[in-house]
Amino acid sequence: MTTSSDGRGAAATATSESRGLRVDPVLRAELDALYADYAAALDEARWDDWIALFADDCSYLLQPRENHDRGLPLATMRLESKGMLRDRIVGITETLFHAPYYQRHVIGPLRVLAAGTTDGVEHVDVQAAYAVHRTRVHEPSEVFNVGRYLDRVVRDPADGLLRFAAKRVVFDSENVLNSVVYPI
Secondary structure, eight states: OOOOTTSSOGGGTOOOOOOOOOOOHHHHHHHHHHHHHHHHHHHTTOHHHHHHTEEEEEEEEEEEHHHHHHTOOOOSEEEOSHHHHHHHHHIIIIIOOOOOEEEEEEEOOOEEEEEEEETTEEEEEEEEEEEEEEEETTSOOEEEEEEEEEEEEEEOTTTOOEEEEEEEEEESOSSOSSOOOSOO
16 A cells, blocks of 8 residues: 555545536435435345345445455455345355344445446446444444445336445455454
């Protein structure tokens, strides 16, 4: 990692991206609802509802910022289909042993980076900052994971609902507290 003159690292010297796209207020409301539903499904351990927020042909990638910024493919979690999402939930609910904890997602305002249509399917590229707090039973809450979502959202032609076609979760820390059990 390169360090800027003030010691804050490469992130301090990066140039900012242009402003996000303005989108129709109805689409903005749909996107806000999708992200609110995403956070609620994870926070309330409603796993079937979480899976339903993804397109049939989808991907989920959890990756440290350092790897993302360098274009390296190594990821902490890589799920490349809706079937793999289901497998992860089976692992969480039926096979993994871990100290139980609760998550609380806080998702910042959404930035629409691009929008268009490919092969007749409407898509929107969205970025949002997030923070996940973790609370273990009988312990104080702690900041567990912080970063940004870089997502491709599509409108499902079958029912007209927005779903995640690709969710890339880029976390800022080089270290993850303990282990990542639940999706971020």
